[in-house]
Amino acid sequence: MIKRGINSDLVVSLAQELTEDAVGYMPKEQAYELLKHATGQDFGHNVKQWKKWLEANPISPEQYVNAVIETSSPPSQPSEPPRIALENARQITELRKLRHGWISQVRWASANSVLAVATADGVYLHSMGDGPTQQHHLQGHGGPVKAVAFILSQSLFSASADTTVRLWTRNRGEYHNEIITTGHTNSVEAVAIFPLTKHPASGGADGTVRIGERMLGSHSAEVESIAFTPDGHTLISGGRDNTVRLWHVESGDQRAILQHDDWVREVSISPDGMSVISACKDGTINKWDIESGEKRLTVQAHERGVDSVAFSSHGLLASGGRDNLVKLWNAHTFELVATLSAHTKPVLSVAFNPDGTRLASGSGDNTVRIWGINLP
Incomplete structure (x- = not known):
């Protein structure tokens, strides 16, 4: 069961993107931590296990709860922006x-x-x-x-x-x-x-x-x-x-x-x-x-x-x-x-x-x- 206070649709999307190696807005380590926190499960980086668990615990698009996803820290930023040639x-x-x-x-x-x-x-x-x-x-x-x-x-x-x-x-x-x-x-x-x-x-x-x-x-x-x-x-x-x-x-x-x-x-x-x-x-x-x-x-x-x-x-x-x-x-x-x-x-x-x-x-x-x- 997805924990209350977690955006369930985002958890599904995140799991799909990890499977397809497509996560781009956050480090993959942080993405896996988010998935672990949201589901209460810990399969490490084992994509097959995550997929198997999610298939056995389906989440419908109607399940949408009111809260903010909790994470450990915001994305880090470089101290100096890169300069282009x-x-x-x-x-x-x-x-x-x-x-x-x-x-x-x-x-x-x-x-x-x-x-x-x-x-x-x-x-x-x-x-x-x-x-x-x-x-x-x-x-x-x-x-x-x-x-x-x-x-x-x-x-x-x-x-x-x-x-x-x-x-x-x-x-x-x-x-x-x-x-x-x-x-x-x-x-x-x-x-x-x-x-x-x-x-x-x-x-x-x-x-x-x-x-x-x-x-x-x-x-x-x-x-x-x-x-x-x-x-x-x-x-x-x-x-x-x-x-x-x-x-x-x-x-x-x-x-x-x-x-x-x-x-x-x-x-x-x-x-x-x-x-x-x-x-x-x-x-x-x-x-x-x-x-x-x-x-x-x-x-x-x-x-x-x-x-x-x-x-x-x-x-x-x-x-x-x-x-x-x-x-x-x-x-x-x-x-x-x-x-x-x-x-x-x-x-x-x-x-x-x-x-x-x-x-x-x-x-x-x-x-x-x-x-x-x-x-x-």
Whole structure:
């Protein structure tokens, strides 16, 4: 029996991913410890024994309990982020083009090869291996899907204009979903998850920032984007009230307000957890120190506004703009590395895969383009 207080669907997904050697968001030692704690069993790293036990003790997708997964410690972060050889980053090739209808966001799973595309008619999951693209279409929302966030490579949250957040888990090849109660009264525009917790963070058109049903606080206008720091202690939100706000997750206290000259459309946190980048409607990208709240760098990045920014694990920053361009920057100096001009309408979302070798860009031209980045 799964212990009360443990997210049973995540235990199933974790066991499946360990079996497939696909765990990417935490060290495998920590993943096995989590499985051991959740089930009360101890089969070490014996995948066959874990599978046998889980098959004898099946867990249905309906079993969903209210609690946080307990773990010994958060993922460690490097003291200094890796720096990229810029001459290598300039060797960029378009690998693939996917066609969709209205696109709001693209996000990669932890296992590198799965890409989620949030669209007007649900979430599409693409397996981006060397062969033909395999696709799952997740339907269940009553409105456009505005944002997605992976927990594991086969489990994710989706946020929708229908005011709901849903959890999708894969069990025996089929995806199941259930509504996660958040309390939003209008479109849910953003969703994020700290890997070891059950409850997602969400931000909505009602201006509120929430973790599960708990409201941390609010902006005076629509919340456009949210993100956790790598240690899970701080949640950062950006909104149409021209601010980025920092929230202490445990207490709910607002740590800081970072004022901008226009809407903040997206926030992205550096891998070392020291900086947050804000993408602004006025066309700037801005680098802020999370500890002090001071602005470190700013650059006029795009004409007519920036819709999306994303860090890579190798010191690159991608931005997508209303000028139909994707730009790559040195995340430490804001030196422009490359400009990608394949899209014919505004670039609404950009995302790097975990190892930084691929970049996905989703556009108002109804395409998602996959770019290969040659790294040292």
